[in-house]
Amino acid sequence: MTQEENGSSTSTTSSSPLQSFSQMPLSPPPASTAPPTPPLPSAYLQNLRSDERGLYLIHFLLNCANHVSAGRLDHVSTLLQHISLLSSPDGDAMQRLSAAFSTALARRSLRPFPGLYQTLVGSSCSASASAIAAARHDFVNLCPFLRLAFAASNQAIVEAMEGEKLVHVIDLGASDPTQWIELLQLLAARPEGPPHLRLTAVSESKEVTNQISVCLTKEAERLDVPFQFNAILTDMNSLDVEKLKVKTGEALAVSSVLSLHLLLGNSNCQIEDFLNALWNLAPKIMVVTEQESNHNSPVLTERFVEALNYYAAVFDCLELTAPRNSVERARVERVLLGEEIKNIIACEGAERKERHERVESWGKRMEAAGFGRVPMGYYGLLHVRRMLQGLNCEGYRVREEKGCFFVCWQDRALFSVSAWRCRRFD
Amino acid sequence: MPMEIENSSAMTASNSGSAEVSCSSSGPPLSVPLPTGPPAKKKRNLPGMPDPDAEVVALSPKTLMATNRFVCEICNKGFQRDQNLQLHRRGHNLPWKLRQRTGKEPRKRVYVCPESTCVHHEPSRALGDLTGIKKHFCRKHGEKKWKCEKCSKRYAVQSDWKAHAKTCGTREYRCDCGTLFSRRDSFITHRAFCDALAEESAKVVVAPLSQPPKEERSLVPAMSPPPPPPRTCEGVGLAMPLQQVAPTEEEESENPPNVPQYPPPVAAPAPPLPSPPPPPPAPPTPTNPTRNTTATTGKSTSTLSGSTGTTTSTTPSLFASLFTSATPTGPPPQPTSYTDLISHMPEPPSLCLSTVPPASVFMQPRPTDRRSFTPSIPTQHMSATALLQKAAQMGATSSGSSFLKGFGLDISSPSPSEQHQDHRGIRESAFQQWGQQLEPDSAPLLSAGLGLGLHYDDSGMSLPDLMMGPPSLFVSKPATVDFLGLGMGPTVGSPTGGFPGLIRPIRGGLDLGAGSGSAGGPFGGGATQG
Numbered sequence: 001m002t003q004e005e006n007g008s009s010t011s012t013t014s015s016s017p018l019q020s021f022s023q024m025p026l027s028p029p030p031a032s033t034a035p036p037t038p039p040l041p042s043a044y045l046q047n048l049r050s051d052e053r054g055l056y057l058i059h060f061l062l063n064c065a066n067h068v069s070a071g072r073l074d075h076v077s078t079l080l081q082h083i084s085l086l087s088s089p090d091g092d093a094m095q096r097l098s099a100a101f102s103t104a105l106a107r108r109s110l111r112p113f114p115g116l117y118q119t120l121v122g123s124s125c126s127a128s129a130s131a132i133a134a135a136r137h138d139f140v141n142l143c144p145f146l147r148l149a150f151a152a153s154n155q156a157i158v159e160a161m162e163g164e165k166l167v168h169v170i171d172l173g174a175s176d177p178t179q180w181i182e183l184l185q186l187l188a189a190r191p192e193g194p195p196h197l198r199l200t201a202v203s204e205s206k207e208v209t210n211q212i213s214v215c216l217t218k219e220a221e222r223l224d225v226p227f228q229f230n231a232i233l234t235d236m237n238s239l240d241v242e243k244l245k246v247k248t249g250e251a252l253a254v255s256s257v258l259s260l261h262l263l264l265g266n267s268n269c270q271i272e273d274f275l276n277a278l279w280n281l282a283p284k285i286m287v288v289t290e291q292e293s294n295h296n297s298p299v300l301t302e303r304f305v306e307a308l309n310y311y312a313a314v315f316d317c318l319e320l321t322a323p324r325n326s327v328e329r330a331r332v333e334r335v336l337l338g339e340e341i342k343n344i345i346a347c348e349g350a351e352r353k354e355r356h357e358r359v360e361s362w363g364k365r366m367e368a369a370g371f372g373r374v375p376m377g378y379y380g381l382l383h384v385r386r387m388l389q390g391l392n393c394e395g396y397r398v399r400e401e402k403g404c405f406f407v408c409w410q411d412r413a414l415f416s417v418s419a420w421r422c423r424r425f426d
Numbered sequence: 427m428p429m430e431i432e433n434s435s436a437m438t439a440s441n442s443g444s445a446e447v448s449c450s451s452s453g454p455p456l457s458v459p460l461p462t463g464p465p466a467k468k469k470r471n472l473p474g475m476p477d478p479d480a481e482v483v484a485l486s487p488k489t490l491m492a493t494n495r496f497v498c499e500i501c502n503k504g505f506q507r508d509q510n511l512q513l514h515r516r517g518h519n520l521p522w523k524l525r526q527r528t529g530k531e532p533r534k535r536v537y538v539c540p541e542s543t544c545v546h547h548e549p550s551r552a553l554g555d556l557t558g559i560k561k562h563f564c565r566k567h568g569e570k571k572w573k574c575e576k577c578s579k580r581y582a583v584q585s586d587w588k589a590h591a592k593t594c595g596t597r598e599y600r601c602d603c604g605t606l607f608s609r610r611d612s613f614i615t616h617r618a619f620c621d622a623l624a625e626e627s628a629k630v631v632v633a634p635l636s637q638p639p640k641e642e643r644s645l646v647p648a649m650s651p652p653p654p655p656p657r658t659c660e661g662v663g664l665a666m667p668l669q670q671v672a673p674t675e676e677e678e679s680e681n682p683p684n685v686p687q688y689p690p691p692v693a694a695p696a697p698p699l700p701s702p703p704p705p706p707p708a709p710p711t712p713t714n715p716t717r718n719t720t721a722t723t724g725k726s727t728s729t730l731s732g733s734t735g736t737t738t739s740t741t742p743s744l745f746a747s748l749f750t751s752a753t754p755t756g757p758p759p760q761p762t763s764y765t766d767l768i769s770h771m772p773e774p775p776s777l778c779l780s781t782v783p784p785a786s787v788f789m790q791p792r793p794t795d796r797r798s799f800t801p802s803i804p805t806q807h808m809s810a811t812a813l814l815q816k817a818a819q820m821g822a823t824s825s826g827s828s829f830l831k832g833f834g835l836d837i838s839s840p841s842p843s844e845q846h847q848d849h850r851g852i853r854e855s856a857f858q859q860w861g862q863q864l865e866p867d868s869a870p871l872l873s874a875g876l877g878l879g880l881h882y883d884d885s886g887m888s889l890p891d892l893m894m895g896p897p898s899l900f901v902s903k904p905a906t907v908d909f910l911g912l913g914m915g916p917t918v919g920s921p922t923g924g925f926p927g928l929i930r931p932i933r934g935g936l937d938l939g940a941g942s943g944s945a946g947g948p949f950g951g952g953a954t955q956g
Contacts (some may be wrong), residue, residue, distance in 0.1 A: 051812075051813060054813035058813055058814060093809055093810040097810050189924065249551060310812055312809075312813075320809075378614055379613055
């Protein structure tokens with residue numbers, strides 16, 4: 001037996017009962033390990049252990065994705081049936097993951113039938129921006145990923161703004177005041193005293209910006225930091241950089257948390273134009289937090305596999321972080337992550353907004369637009385590490401590589417944080 | 427004179443008043459007389475936005491770098507600050523009139539840096555404070571005249587230098603891994619990455635361990651007391667300094683992972699750790715004089731590292747990486763002691779996880795797995811990521827794919843429909859045979875599965891890798907599904923005689939108990955035939 005040849009040591013242990021089975025002569029299998037009677041499929045399936053079930057699900061999902069991509073609806077349908085037997089939005093991580101992905105696949109398979117797609121998918125399309133913002137807020141509270149990313153970004157901003165007296169921060173795709181509360185605290189604690197802080201939040205939802213405004217104004221008053229808030233209600237695609245009202249002479253910081261990828265939808269030019277426009281504003285620092293995964297391949301199956309791996313890590317994290325009946329976890333999984341998954345798998349063209357890309361691709365874009373990389377710095381890493389220890393969470397990691405931070409679950413990087421400056425004179 | 431006082435009451439009174447105030451109290455000295463009374467705060471402009479009608483002054487570099495800008499006209503003594511000069515002048519007992527400052531500053535002044543390449547050269551970025559611009563100029567464009575004696579840092583501004591000197595060298599820094607630093611910056615730099623390594627290796631093992639922790643803990647205290655436990659820290663100066671480092675909580679928790687990281691090439695994990703301290707030091711002592719002069723732990727570490735060279739075929743690169751850099755000379759092989767040590771580990775949890783019975787332990791921790799370990803609680807609950815990895819691994823091996831075929835999820839049917847029909851027919855009949863074990867009712871599941879072969883061209887490109895590394899899950903085997911073991915394709919058929927044999931393991935495999943953690947129950951069926 002070639003035991004050593006493969007990495008799957010699991011299957012090659014001498015202790016595996018499988019081998020003993022395979023050696024056995026033709027005869028009824030030992031009933032000890034087999035279920036007493038061969039059950040009906042569903043009953044049989046329910047007797048599966050969770051990892052077996054998980055493996056089945058993976059196989060079904062991959063097969064299904066393949067069929068969806070090839071348009072074989074009948075196969076898709078059968079597979080989805082099987083998946084539905086095994087998956088459940090309230091089960092373990094793999095089951096929830098499968099529920100989300102199978103829904104996305106089902107939607108995807110309707111695309112060739114525009115009428116069906118429109119009726120079923122188009123209308124009940126996405127949750128409202130405020131629901132998503134609430135889910136995002138839950139996610140920030142539940143898992144520390146984004147908080148770590150915020151801490152790293154804030155650290156970079158504060159370092160860049162050392163000595164500045166007037167700081168203008170633009171938050172692209174604002175959804176959560178947590179980051180800015182921390183920034184206010186960091187700035188208030190500066191040895192030279194806090195600067196005057198102006199925050200311009202770009203968001204689609206007035207509720208969100210109102211909430212941010214209220215939270216931050218209160219915090220700024222408490223800390224005695226001169227603070228000014230502006231809101232711009234638009235989506236990222238139609239953002240006019242002029243509207244940001246950047247005054248000359250103020251030190252500008254741009255922050256984008258999981259928002260820049262929304263601009264990749266229409267055409268490559270849009271993101272370039274946008275970055276060029278930002279460059280013209282000469283920001284002192286631009287911090288970009290993005291999902292660290294490539295969900296922007298034009299090939300569905302590639303996207304599917306990447307997304308499966310990526311969201312598997314996120315769902316695992318949620319499984320270990322929150323109990324199964326947690327309402328917040330359900331919201332995060334269904335509203336936030338579910339919508340992202342649906343968007344990645346089921347949509348195309350301008351509709352497909354969640355075009356995540358890895359930080360190397362972003363790096364190339366930024367450099368092409370005239371930005372130079374600002375390494376995130378050791379102090380930032382230390383700060384974030386300390387925060388991580390303070391949070392006392394297992395499994396969360398922060399890694400630094402080539403000047404970027406990666407917030408990871410176990411070994412899988414989930415979010416990347418990178419900082420850029422406007423390279424104007426060199 | 428009194429008249430003068432009264433006349434100029436507005437200004438002088440406040441001036442003298444303020445002068446009195448400033449000398450009697452230790453409050454903030456007021457500089458030039460203000461139109462408003464002393465208690466009013468000076469009007470400050472918004473920081474970063476200089477007063478638009480302020481006078482922009484560009485002092486010459488000489489002026490900026492000059493230290494004694496204010497000179498007493500009476501005795502020509504120089505002062506750095508205007509207030510100090512004023513104080514001094516009072517000592518000359520000047521008459522009232524002369525005491526007033528002539529030429530009060532009528533306008534607010536802002537200062538720009540004379541250096542043209544500097545950001546603050548532009549009036550819009552001017553600084554409002556004279557001291558500020560002087561310091562800025564010195565720092566950025568000046569020569570660094572002040573040098574710290576202890577470290578080699580240089581400063582252009584004396585106050586910066588003084589501030590540094592207060593803290594420089596006052597602390598020595600020692601990293602957990604034992605390296606000493608006199609400079610805080612290099613210490614922090616080192617720690618950022620040293621911590622990284624330490625934490626990752628610790629957490630990698632610690633995190634998924636839900637069951638074994640107890641054992642680990644019991645392991646740790648036993649290990650820890652007299653000989654400081656071996657440290658995880660890779661690379662830098664381990665062995666020696668380690669012993670002196672008092673085990674902290676953190677260290678202890680990192681220990682068990684440390685040791686178990688050595689993939690036990692030899693099986694003997696079962697016996698719980700009887701008395702750890704004696705064994706590690708004892709065996710090595712006689713046999714391993716080693717370079718580790720220092721205490722017992724040194725022995726254990728060196729032992730372990732010693733075994734690097736020797737041990738077994740599966741000496742992991744991990745192992746090597748852990749210690750090679752630290753061990754300049756390969757210590758004499760200590761296979762026995764190493765084994766002893768390892769044998770004392772209860773179920774050395776592999777890099778990955780588990781509480782698993784010993785057998786499985788050896789399966790999982792492979793050096794390469796270090797990066798892609800599969801966290802899971804082996805028997806019951808595997809995380810989704812772990813499942814994906816497992817599925818990928820299975821797919822990567824012939825066993826995996828043969829299992830797939832066995833299960834019916836065959837991958838190599840270029841012409842889907844017909845072949846599926848065929849296979850379906852074949853398999854269904856085979857399943858009929860299978861009768862006792864599987865009712866035809868369940869056949870739909872399988873046959874449905876059968877019909878769902880993945881349509882791959884030979885390049886297997888349809889579904890890219892599950893994992894970035896391992897080959898695609900559904901590696902396309904050259905065409906035929908040798909499901910029946912007819913010898914048409916690759917060795918799919920089980921050595922036990924083809925189809926039935928294949929079926930059974932699948933069936934049996936489906937109920938694979940815990941533990942073997944092996945390639946998942948059902949899918950491992952065909953695996954072992956490889």
